[in-house]
Every structure is written in structure tokens, then in C-alpha cells.
Amino acid sequence: MTAVAPAQTQERRWPEKAAVRIPAWIYTDPELFERELQTFHYGPAWSYVGLECEVPSSGSFKRSWVGRRSVIMVRDETGAIQVLENRCAHRGSMLCWKNKGKESSFTCPYHHWNYDLRGNLLGLPFLRGAMGKGGMPRDFDKQKHGLRRLRVETRNGVVWATYDEAAPTLETFLGPEIMKLVDRSFPGRQLRLLGYNRQLLPCNWKFYFENSRDPYHATLLHSFFTTFGLLRTDTPFKAVPTEGGRHGIMASTYSRDTASKQNEVTKQLASLKSDFRLNDMEVVTPVDEFGDSSMINLSVFPSVFFQQHGNSLAIRHIIPKDVSSTELSWTFFGYADDDDAMHRRRMKQANLLGPAGHVAVDDSEVLALMQPVAAGFPDSTQVIEMGGRDTAPQETMVTETLIRAFYQFYREKMGL
Amino acid sequence: MAEWHRVASEDEIKEGEAFPVTAAGAAIAVYRLEGALYAIGNICPHQGDVLLSDGFVDGDKIECPMHQSCFEIRTGKVLGPPAQQDVPAYPVKVEDGAVFVRV
Numbered sequence: 001m002t003a004v005a006p007a008q009t010q011e012r013r014w015p016e017k018a019a020v021r022i023p024a025w026i027y028t029d030p031e032l033f034e035r036e037l038q039t040f041h042y043g044p045a046w047s048y049v050g051l052e053c054e055v056p057s058s059g060s061f062k063r064s065w066v067g068r069r070s071v072i073m074v075r076d077e078t079g080a081i082q083v084l085e086n087r088c089a090h091r092g093s094m095l096c097w098k099n100k101g102k103e104s105s106f107t108c109p110y111h112h113w114n115y116d117l118r119g120n121l122l123g124l125p126f127l128r129g130a131m132g133k134g135g136m137p138r139d140f141d142k143q144k145h146g147l148r149r150l151r152v153e154t155r156n157g158v159v160w161a162t163y164d165e166a167a168p169t170l171e172t173f174l175g176p177e178i179m180k181l182v183d184r185s186f187p188g189r190q191l192r193l194l195g196y197n198r199q200l201l202p203c204n205w206k207f208y209f210e211n212s213r214d215p216y217h218a219t220l221l222h223s224f225f226t227t228f229g230l231l232r233t234d235t236p237f238k239a240v241p242t243e244g245g246r247h248g249i250m251a252s253t254y255s256r257d258t259a260s261k262q263n264e265v266t267k268q269l270a271s272l273k274s275d276f277r278l279n280d281m282e283v284v285t286p287v288d289e290f291g292d293s294s295m296i297n298l299s300v301f302p303s304v305f306f307q308q309h310g311n312s313l314a315i316r317h318i319i320p321k322d323v324s325s326t327e328l329s330w331t332f333f334g335y336a337d338d339d340d341a342m343h344r345r346r347m348k349q350a351n352l353l354g355p356a357g358h359v360a361v362d363d364s365e366v367l368a369l370m371q372p373v374a375a376g377f378p379d380s381t382q383v384i385e386m387g388g389r390d391t392a393p394q395e396t397m398v399t400e401t402l403i404r405a406f407y408q409f410y411r412e413k414m415g416l
Numbered sequence: 417m418a419e420w421h422r423v424a425s426e427d428e429i430k431e432g433e434a435f436p437v438t439a440a441g442a443a444i445a446v447y448r449l450e451g452a453l454y455a456i457g458n459i460c461p462h463q464g465d466v467l468l469s470d471g472f473v474d475g476d477k478i479e480c481p482m483h484q485s486c487f488e489i490r491t492g493k494v495l496g497p498p499a500q501q502d503v504p505a506y507p508v509k510v511e512d513g514a515v516f517v518r519v
Contacts, residue, residue, distance in 0.1 A: 105498040107463070107483075114462075114483040114498050122498045123483025128472050130481065142484075 014416050015381045019404060020389050022382040027204035027374040032414075033323040039413055040302040041067025041320075044167035046153065046160040046174075048304035048317055049073050049083055051333065053157060053191045059102045059117060065319045065327075066161055066303070071150065072096050072106070073159055076117040083161040084119040085148040095147070119147030156186040174300065175243040181298055184290060185306060185313060190336035194346060197330040197354035201364055203371040205320035206410075208328065211363050212297065212305045212316070213248045213402035215239055216386050221366060224358045227276050228284035230254065230310065231295070233397055240393040241405030244412075248299040248402040254286065283348045283358075286310030301406070309359070311342065312349035324371050328364075330354050424515040429453055434469035434478060440519040444506060445469040447489045449476055453510065455517045456492040457503030460485060468503070 012029065015021045026032060041047060047066045050073045054062045061074035063086060070086035072095070088095050088108040095108050095115070105122060107114045113124045121142045129135025150161040153170040160170050171179055201208060211217070218231055225231040236253040278284060286295075289311060298306040305316040313334060319327040330353065334346045352359045374380075384407075387399025391408055394401050410416070421439035424446060429435050434445040436458055445458040445468060460466045460480045471481040477495060479486045485499035492505040507518040 104500060105462075107498075112482060116497060122496075123480070123485065125482045127484055128479075128481070130470070 012416075014411060018411070019391075019408065020383065020385045022384060022403075022407060023378075024374040024380045024382065025378040026416075027207060027371065028323060028378050030323045033204075033320070035414065036302075037067045037320065042069075042163045044162070044164040044173075045302055046162045046167065046170050047302065048300070048315065049152075049159045049161045051157055051191055051193065051315075051331065052081060052154060052159060053193050053333070054100070054331075055081065057102070059104050060100075061096065061103060062100050063096055063098065065317070065329075066150065066163070068320055068322075070094060070096075071161065072147075073161075074103075074117050081152055081154055081159055082118055083150040083152050083159070084115075085150070087147070088113055089121060089145045089147060090124070115147055119149050121145045121147075156183065156188045157191045158182070158186050173243075175247065177240065177242045177249060178247045178298055178300060181249060181296055182300075182306065184296065185308060192334045192336045192338065192343075194332040194334055194350065196332070199328050199330075199355035199364065200321070201326045201328055201367055202324065203326060203367040204324055204374070205318055205326040207367045207370055208318055208326055208363075209299065209301065209305075209406070210403050211367060212299045213239075213250070213406060214400065215250055215252075215397040215402075216400060217366075218397060221362045222359045224352070224362075228278070230284055230286075231397075235397065236395070237397045238393065238395055239387075239397070239399050239402050241391055241402050243409075245391060245405030245407075245409035246301050248406065250297045250299075250402070252295045252397070253293050254295060280348065282345060283351055284310070286349065287342070287345065289342070299402070301409075307353065309352050310349045311345045312353060313346065314350070314353050324375070328355075418518050420509070420516040420518050422514050423455075423517050426453075426510050426513045426515055429515060432473050434458075434471070434473060436467060436469040437517070439506075439517050442504075442506075442519050443467065444517055444519070445478070446508065446515060446517065447473070447478070449489055453508045453515060454489050455506040455508045456487065456489065457505075459503070460499055461494070461501040461503060462499035 012025055015023050049064045050062050055075040058075055058077050061072050064071050064073050072084045072086050074082050076082050086095050090111055090113045093108050093110040095106050105114055105116050114122045116122050127136050151165055153160045219226050219233045231252055238251045240249040296308050307314045315331040317329040321327055332350050354360055384400040384403050387394050387401050391401055391405035423437040423439050429446050429448045431448050434447060436445050443458040444455050446455045458468050460468055462485055466482045468478050468480055472479040476489050477486040478489055483498050486495040487503055492503040494502050509516050
């Protein structure tokens, strides 16, 4: 009898020239996807969950996600924010199926187990049986069957959660450069929720993270940017990897005179791209509200991208669904003390973003083209040498340093 | 106007048990506690579709069978969540062996 060799699991190796190549199988391997969730989302990282202004009073809740796990962000009776696993402690049904609302307690749809706003099990039907029969064993302890509570930090209205009790503080996790810029958008001013968009991207979640760290594509793919002078390759620009490549900053500078010299902007159009115009140029005419003439976008791994496009302030919550599917949940916000003109400007400029945004629609379309190619050519490699082969910060848009830095971080954490 | 309604014979109401009745369209449960009779609303205000009389009499409290909210039998006062409202308490009297509740 001949011994049959056990089936070899195919060993995946990062290709040569590792710092400037990406293998396509990292976007298609389901086992790797699970390992990423364990390593990043459920590991010592802080995930964006929501904004405090979304849950204004006791019992207000929002359904959110940490990795692929659903959580409930809820304000409890004391005014504190809780982030609870959205999983009944009984049989594991999703407890809350609404995206937002207000409840005094949460009741599971399946067997009606009921939990308070801090996740404690208040009661369950027929604990003592019915007509003297059935029921839970006498020693069943309700206190041991509550919802899992995540560790929470709130800072200036933004709610973060982690599964890891030993994780460093949020401030340490973000690092000084990101913290400073998060505080620029969230300085402690009362926030005003403007609205949501949600979309399902048919691609691996890392494709989306890379997209938000890729200034090289911005003026090429997004003709809307160049057409209306919001972003051009000669724009002063900074691409700054932080925290060993975990996070990333993209900052561009627009003219201080953009608002007052609308005509100059429109004059440029002719030289850039025919004579395209918008009926309402306010959509592409930002006001320098932060006093630094900058558009700053922050990639905070593994959960969120904070975006300031002109006066449109948006949060892109990146929610992996499976190896080839990613939910993108957009939250648009302003400040409670915005005047009417600024509010109108934010709403108009929000048209650049979201699933059908003048700019952002291009990203969803191109990423939908990438996933099937990765699936068809898992052993192919991608080239990331634009701007050199290192991971230093650079002052140009024509660079892939943020992507290189990210994969250096990723490979180290994943042992690849 | 509240009126007295005959709801039971006195010997039907026993210590440690809830006796469900309906009077003037209201669901009520009558209890005997240390000899005296009490009548309180019988629908748990938490979800509004459960009869407290299907629950568990624990001393001077009735415990809802669904989520174990407890109510004082003497007053209808809610003692713990998830229910947040009291159930009403009704006056009770006994005449010639018959129990009357004023609703």
C-alpha cells in the first residue's frame, strides 16, 4: 500500500523586492482575511464606532461595526456611552437590527431575552418555567449572561472602541501627528450630524485603505478635481506615514484666494479641461475655515478615514464583510455653531463624496475592476515604486510612500 | 365613573396565587396577602402583551414571567426594570362572600 502524502496547503510567500511589490493573493485569501481581523480589528487597536451627537440622549443608539462584528453604541442612563456586542448572550442572534433609534432596553427578537443599556441581562421569558414545568436551572445566574462590553474612549465627540483591555490609550494608538489633526476637525466644538451614505464595494477592504493613501491617482482618476482646480499635481502636498506605517496623512494646500477669486479659478478651467462649468460654483469653492489653507485626509488603520474636502467634512467607516466585499459607511458632519452659509456650503460640497459623489464615485468603480483581476491572477504582483523605494514622508503627490509604509507595517504584524 | 364590579367568590382568592379577572374591560389580578385582598393591573407595562398572573408570586411581589420585572402586590408599584411604569391598584371589598373591585 502506498502512503498518500497529506495535501499541502499552498505556502504563500511575499515576492522578492518585498518593499515595492504587493502579491495579489492578499486580496483573495479567506484564511488571511480571518487572520487580519484577529490581528488588527480584534487586537490591540482602536476602531472608530460613531459620533456622540448620533446618540444625544439616554437610550439613543446606533448600530455600528468593529471589524465584521456588529456592535451597539448606546448612551446609558448615566449619560455615558457604551459599546456592546450586538449578539444575544443566549443563542447568538443579532439583538438590534435597526441602524438607529431609541430604546429603554434591548429585547432579542428570537427568545425575547432583555438587556439594559449597559448590557446587563434583565430578564428572560419563563426563567421559572410555565405551569410549573421547564424553566432555567435554579442556579442560573443572570449576572453572568450579559452582553460583552467593549472598552470605550470618547474624545471631542468621537467614539472609539477596542476589544483589547491591554491596548494602549487612544492617544498613544493614534500618535501625536494624527492626534493633532484629528483634533483639528474635532476640536471640542459641538458637532452637527448632516447625514449618511452607505455603499457596498465589491473589493477587499485593503484596496480601499490603499486608495485613501494613494495621492498618485487623485489627479488622474478624478478628473473632477483637476477640472475645477481643487487639486492639481503642482499643488503643494505632503504624504506622511505615521506610527510605523499604520496610519497616514495626506495634506494638500489650496490658494488662500480661492474663495475671493472665483473668476481666476474658472479662468484656469479653459487650460485644464475644455470649458466645463457648474451652474453652482460654490460646490467647488471652499472657504479656508481652519486658517491653514489645507485639505487634510487621515487614514487611521484599521477602521476609518477622516476626510476634509474643502468644507465638506466626512468620516468613511471601512467595514470588512468578507474577503471580497467591503461596506463603506459615510457620515457627514459640521458644527452646531456653523452659520447658514457654512451649513449650505458643507451640504453642497458633500456632493463630491459618497457612492455617487462627483469625485468618490470614481474610486468605487475602479476598485470594482481590481478585485476580479486579483482573483484571476492571485500569484501576480503589483508595483509600488512611485516616489522611490523607501517609506519616508514626501512632499509630492507623485508618490506611493504611504502604501509602501503601510505594507511594511502589515507584513511585520502578519508575519508575512 | 368608577363602579364596583363583582369579580370572584372570596374563597377563590388564595395566598401565594394570582387570580386573573376582567372588569370594565380592564385586566386585573386579585391577590390575598396575609389575609387581606388586593387588586392590581395584570398587564406588564414593559411590552404590554404579558399577563403578570402567569408569573411568580414571591412574598408581597408578583414577578413577570417574561423578564422578571417585579411589582408590589399592595400598591402596583414597579420594583425593577425592564418595566418602568407602575400598574394601577384598584379598591377591593368583600360583601356576602363576593369580591368586588372598583374600576
